[in-house]
Amino acid sequence: MHDLRRQALESGKTVSRKARSRTASAASSKANSAVNSRANSRANSRNPSRHGSDEDEGFLSDGTAWSTNSIDDILNNEDVDLPPDAWKAELHSIIEQIVDRKRSSTEGRADSLNVYTHVLMAKYAKDEIESRMNGILPAILRSIKAETSERETVTALRALTVTIVTLDSDDIYDSVCDLLKRTVSDSESIQTKIGALHALGTATFFGGASEEEAEEIMAFLLEIVESDGLSVGAHDQGGVVVAALEEWGLLATEIEDMEEASEAAMEAFVEQLQSSDSSVQIAAGENIALLYEKSYTPREHDEDLSDDEDSDDEGYVKNGDKMVKRYNVYRRQDQLIHTLEELAKISTRKVSKKDRKTLHSSFTDILNSVEKPTRGPKYSTAVNDETGRTYGAGRMKVRINRNVEVRIDKWWKLQRLCALRRVLQGGFATQYDANEAVSRTLPFTVSRG
Template sequence: MHDLRKQVLLESGKTLSRKARSKQVTPSSSRANSAAPSGAGSRIPSRNVSDDEGDLSDGTQWSSNSLDELITRDPVDAVDATPEVWIADLHDRMNEVCDRKRSSAQGREDGLVGFIARLTRHYAQAEISRKMDELVPAILKSVKSGQTEKETGLALSALALIVVTDPSETIYDTVCGPIRTVITDGQHPQAKIAGIHSLSVATFYGGATMDETEEVMDFFLDIVSSDGAMIEEADNAQIVTAALEEWGFLATQLDDMEESTEVAMDTFVDQLESSSVGVQVAAGENIALLYEKSHTEVESDDEPEPEDPDAEMEPSNANGPRMVKRYTVYRQQHQLTQALESLAKASSKRLSKRDRKQLHLAFSDILNTVEKPTRGPRYSTARDDEGKEYGSRLKITIPGGAKMTIDKWWKLHRFNGLKRLLRSGFLEHYEQNEVVFDSLPVIVEDE
């Protein structure tokens, strides 16, 4: 088990200058490790559904946002039982998933719910690795020809959990095609959302090359720029939000985004005008990530000449290294700042109190980063007794009273991506699953 109280010095996800890249070869980190209208088109309000919401009452309406509720409703007590009990139950669930000869759609759904519950709550790499040759083909059959939206969506979620539990160099090649088919040609919006999230996980952990990762990011960007229309889901807020979120998650793997930043920024700035708070926030967080990536640590030969007024160097935070700006992220900075200021102070009556609070909190942070890219989320300029700025105050409480500090936007994107996948089992996987731990190397401090 990892010691969560140790300081992890590895900081992946940083932008490197061309000079730094010329001095070293960086391996691909992926190898290491009911439609709601929105969008710039319709401007009809939509609400981002939380993890524990969703209508499952009629057995046909299924939401990828309600997996926690499904897992909680799972009647088998083995989910949180002793290892001997939950492992035995996991084997039963795997056998149910693999045995399709006389199974019904309802039976396959129940088997997948139980399977997802075990893989979410427990780290079961040793158990599923022995069944991979049977599990993946069986689940792909439900992805390709599921009889219900729920079956297809659950199968996609199960695939993502398999990939993060037992990554391989080849699983991306196996699952990419069927998942993309669901996203582009499927009939069910919620299955497409599950497909977007599943494709992102398969790309990140399944052995995709950097070129393949960038191709998937371009696919997500096309979904966003068309407000979902390119996959026959025009003005679907949940579709656009999912594509934005997973674009940001995958972007944390890329070292240099200078060439792709201009097109991405135009798309994200456009989505700031969406009527969906979820779309606006996801677009804004991607903007903050791109500004963060435009700055890297100062190198020995980076000191600016006195006559160079455009050279920008500053400390990243109260105690961090000095950083230097590598390129311009967005040329219409003044207009962007005005838009972000407006969202940070949004007071429209059409917004609920919860949505206004979410906008104010998110865009205050995003604006802070756009104005000073070395500042991460929840950065506080207040000073302690020694006169130093507190810096990032976004801390995640973990068992035992310790705090996980999320002081960079790339860390926040990865934390949110892993939480979307692992939900209530995040901390269990963070402690036990080396792949998850290496994805989010952070400093954990005792209170």
């Protein structure tokens, strides 16, 4: 996960479609991509490769059995013989195949679900799928429940997450929650558990769960973290623990008061800093930084500040309000800071050079925020020679278009951005422009450059 964050966030760039490596064989030609020859194109484009990771460096294609040449040509309007909205006809055909399970095979369903997901990432298709949900949603859930193959199940879980973000409906959580929790707990496939955890977090955040329901899911996720995955039959499976940490962090961004929940959560997260898996350590550390950030809130208009309140520049937000500490996050903060300092400069050869670099960068930011909770990720303490002031926050940005960029200057923004990138991958910028569920999740700033 941390590699995806480095590429997607620090560069501030979205990988162009032209730059993607094609996954299909040269045998698939544009002539076979026309809508009236879809069946022939599909039959010739299948290969036996497994499903890809849900962290595939932001590419829209996941390298599964479908050739993406023809669908990419349709999505990108690169075939002059096809009308601009040809992707809608393609999506309609794909939906028909997903819904009609009687005449489909396990591999065929996985193929259809994969292309469906691919299209929904690249295009905002709420109007195209909303009227078909009475057929689409039950079909996706049957693929998840049946677990006929790992590939079909994982692909169905990915299809479900992107569907939830596309629909932006308050009615989905109740329909999917129980099944997703059972899948996390009962599936024998680790990849299925991971996919179900991400789908569960997405459904809770975007699908209409109440705050009480969100807190129940957070408790479920925290139990997974506390038990190192044992509570769901995945003991010492780092990928499962990371997924639980990531989705817990996403849901925590929506909870206004985390004081009561912080003590138990901090104990679990601090324990995971000792993990041998650097991804687990970083996900736990980012949740720690988030909890410290949430312990500060803006001063009320009629609130007096005590004499010992910090009054440096980090204490103010853009509107001039003072940020005030409301409670202690962790009672052994000195010990925590010592651990974070060690991770920020870890040098053991037991950790790969790549992981050491990532740990140094991540935990330098996390330590900075624990010591100064009003500082977000990538806060710069370097001094501007012209102003004599520190550069401060705002070095991490994601460009949406010429006029809009998302500034990731808070941990809650980073948690939400990474959750959206997990679901939408390379389609994030397109969805941000068109999908209100995405744009309202993250505030944007108008670029002057």
